[in-house]
Amino acid sequence: MLINTVILFLRDALPILVLVVYLYVHLPASKLWLVWCFLAGALLSLIYINQIHVIGQWFDGKGIELSLWLSQLLVYMLTLVIAYELCRAHSSNKHILYWIAGLMVSLTLVSKGSNFIIYFEGYLNQNNAIQSILLGTFLGLGICLSLAILLYLAAHWLKQRLGPWATWLLVLFYVTGQLVSALPLLVQVDLIDASATAWNSQHIVSNEFEFGHLFNVLFGYQAAPSIAQVIVYILALLMPLAIFYWLKLNLASHSGNTQ
Amino acid sequence: MNKPVNKVVACAALSFGLFCHAVWADVTEYNVQLKDHLFFPSRITIPANQKVKLVIDNQDNTPEEFDSFSLNREKVIFANRKVSIFIGPLKPGEYDFFGEYNPNTARGKVIVVHQKQEAPDAN
Numbered sequence: 185m186l187i188n189t190v191i192l193f194l195r196d197a198l199p200i201l202v203l204v205v206y207l208y209v210h211l212p213a214s215k216l217w218l219v220w221c222f223l224a225g226a227l228l229s230l231i232y233i234n235q236i237h238v239i240g241q242w243f244d245g246k247g248i249e250l251s252l253w254l255s256q257l258l259v260y261m262l263t264l265v266i267a268y269e270l271c272r273a274h275s276s277n278k279h280i281l282y283w284i285a286g287l288m289v290s291l292t293l294v295s296k297g298s299n300f301i302i303y304f305e306g307y308l309n310q311n312n313a314i315q316s317i318l319l320g321t322f323l324g325l326g327i328c329l330s331l332a333i334l335l336y337l338a339a340h341w342l343k344q345r346l347g348p349w350a351t352w353l354l355v356l357f358y359v360t361g362q363l364v365s366a367l368p369l370l371v372q373v374d375l376i377d378a379s380a381t382a383w384n385s386q387h388i389v390s391n392e393f394e395f396g397h398l399f400n401v402l403f404g405y406q407a408a409p410s411i412a413q414v415i416v417y418i419l420a421l422l423m424p425l426a427i428f429y430w431l432k433l434n435l436a437s438h439s440g441n442t443q
Numbered sequence: 444m445n446k447p448v449n450k451v452v453a454c455a456a457l458s459f460g461l462f463c464h465a466v467w468a469d470v471t472e473y474n475v476q477l478k479d480h481l482f483f484p485s486r487i488t489i490p491a492n493q494k495v496k497l498v499i500d501n502q503d504n505t506p507e508e509f510d511s512f513s514l515n516r517e518k519v520i521f522a523n524r525k526v527s528i529f530i531g532p533l534k535p536g537e538y539d540f541f542g543e544y545n546p547n548t549a550r551g552k553v554i555v556v557h558q559k560q561e562a563p564d565a566n
Contacts, residue, residue: 190545196544237521245527248519299508302519303544306506366517374470374529379494391512392561408513 185313192303192395193328196296198355199401201332202358203292207285210266210351212278219349220284225293228303232294248367255291260359260420262288267352267428271435277438292362325330331398361404361422371410378412469494470529477520478502481541485551490558492532500525506547507549514553531555534544 206217232239232251239247262284269281307313342350370376386407390396399405406413453473473495476483477501480503489495500530501507501520520526530538542549 188546192543193548302506302508302521307544308520310505368517372516372518372528372530374494377494379530379532387515394511406515408515410515412478 185316185322185355186323187421189303189317190324190327192193192299193321193324196299197324197328197364198331198397199358199398200289200292200296201328202401203336203355204289205332205337206351206355207289207359209336209343210355211285211408215285222284225290227291228294229301231346233298233305233388239440246373246375247375250375252295253366253369254293254311256359256363259288260363261292263359264424265350265423266355268431270293270348270352270393271428271431288359330398355392356421356424357403358394358401360417361400364409364417365400365406367391367413367416369411376412378410380411381408382411382414383409415433446549455470461539470494472496472498475499475551476502477542478509480505480507480545480548482540482542482549482551486554487551488556489531489533491535491555493558494529494531497528497530499528505544508543509540510543511538511553513538514540516540517543 539555
């Protein structure tokens with residue numbers, strides 16, 4: 185039970201912490217949004233778990249997979265809105281960024297945090313489980329927090345050296361990875377047909393081991409991705425980069441002309 | 444004048460039919476039980492290059508998460524509930540799966556084999 189709890193933290197708490205760290209570094213000044221979005225995320229997770237049997241019946245039993253995938257898609261779209269706000273360098277309304285970041289963290293808390301509620305609700309009342317679960321929680325949280333602090337320092341250094349686009353790029357890599365990792369949810373309920381594997385690198389870095397977990401969280405590493413996952417990954421990464429590079433150039437030349 | 448329209452309608456109907464066939468084509472079901480944090484059967488043999496449906500019946504009073512890195516599948520099964528997961532088409536080989544909440548006991552394998560060709564009719 186101890187090891188299971190540690191693994192659960194690595195798989196589900198680490199993605200939440202990574203997103204929080206990236207956004208924490210990316211957004212300037214006030215950090216109050218973080219407290220509010222943790223509260224909102226916890227509340228939404230409880231509502232989601234409370235209604236999960238109802239949601240599960242939607243769309244002929246595909247409701248859970250669809251809702252989780254849509255929440256990942258929404259997080260990805262919100263990342264693009266953050267980039268748009270970065271392009272508009274003279275944007276007067278900075279509060280919208282805090283709302284967007286708050287929504288992103290809340291949605292991630294619902295999709296990842298709900299696993300904790302299911303696990304703790306199911307196993308905490310078992311005999312002799314509390315001690316191992318608590319110990320596993322401390323160990324898992326310790327590992328995740330250590331990694332989060334290292335990532336914070338790295339992201340902070342990158343932002344100082346290269347500016348806010350560097351931290352946005354980290355967020356884009358993260359959300360693209362999560363979006364692509366969520367694609368098998370649609371395959372497993374037969375909504376899309378995408379089982380053909382592009383390659384298999386299980387013997388180099390397996391998703392079962394620590395590095396596999398870490399790489400999966402940071403940039404969506406899959407040891408045996410499907411061809412559809414590879415295509416979605418490339419498109420989801422390159423299209424916004426091209427669009428925002430063009431938009432930034434366009435806005436810069438436009439503001440140059442007006443001066 | 445209506446002929447191009449008719450062709451378009453016919454093509455659309457044909458495409459819709461093919462799409463429906465792909466979506467609702469018969470898929471073989473394989474039943475798996477989860478009891479006392481053990482999968483039964485723990486080895487499931489399925490044919491290669493075919494999509495199949497695993498129906499997992501959790502008979503325990505605790506939830507479990509069906510998880511497989513090689514199959515790329517992950518689904519929570521609530522206590523005393525059934526879930527369906529589609530897998531395949533797969534190449535021949537062995538694909539491990541496990542229960543994320545009890546990975547030491549809840550373990551199994553999907554074994555994918557080439558389907559034997561039917562013997563030609565002697566008559």
